[in-house]
Amino acid sequence: MGGTVAEIELSPAEFVLEETINAVEGLECEVERVVANVDGDVMPFLWVDAPDLEGLEDVLEEDETVDNVRLLADVDGEQLYQMDWVQRVDALVQVLVEEEGTVLSAVGDASGWQFRLLFPDRDSLSRTNDYCRSNGIQFQLHAVYSLEEGRQGRFGLTDDQQDTLEIAFERGYYEIPRDADMMALAEEMDISHQALSERLRRAHRSLVQNTVIIGQESDPDE
Structure with a gap:
């Protein structure tokens, strides 16, 4: 296996730059690169963009979640900063330091x-999931899949299972109440009622295992 990818969402209140995001209308942030040292200091390079960036540095100075803010570049209205979170x-320190994790991408805005x-x-x-739960860190897990699978097969679903769920x-x-029953679905997909029932059951199991319950291997018989 080439590693496990998780797509998660954190609210600004659970992470950094909440004050800045709330103060600067339309602010969008994209992490260029993020590193963490053994002391747990997280130092990202962050691109920011907004309809109006005037006064942004003053806002960043007042944001208690960041420190040592430095403007590195201003390119076509976007600004690149280095800062300490x-x-x-x-949670991010847990990923980067203790679990040897990597941030593949990170973007943030008011949502x-x-x-x-x-x-x-x-x-x-x-x-990492257990650590976050035990420390009251709330996040939404949107997808879990093997890096080798890319975005195909995420949540552990086969193509047939994903098509059936859709x-x-x-x-x-x-x-x-239901607008369509299982008999009508089976007829539309040209499979038996029993085959549809088994496919849905296995799809639902994969969804639960790969979202609600993570870190457990799939049953090979499923």
């Missing part, structure tokens, strides 16, 4: 921070 970075994180294996992801959702199978 000094608060609310426990939250979106991360793609690479772990050596699923156990590393599971330990069709079931579009036809209103998950509505209350």
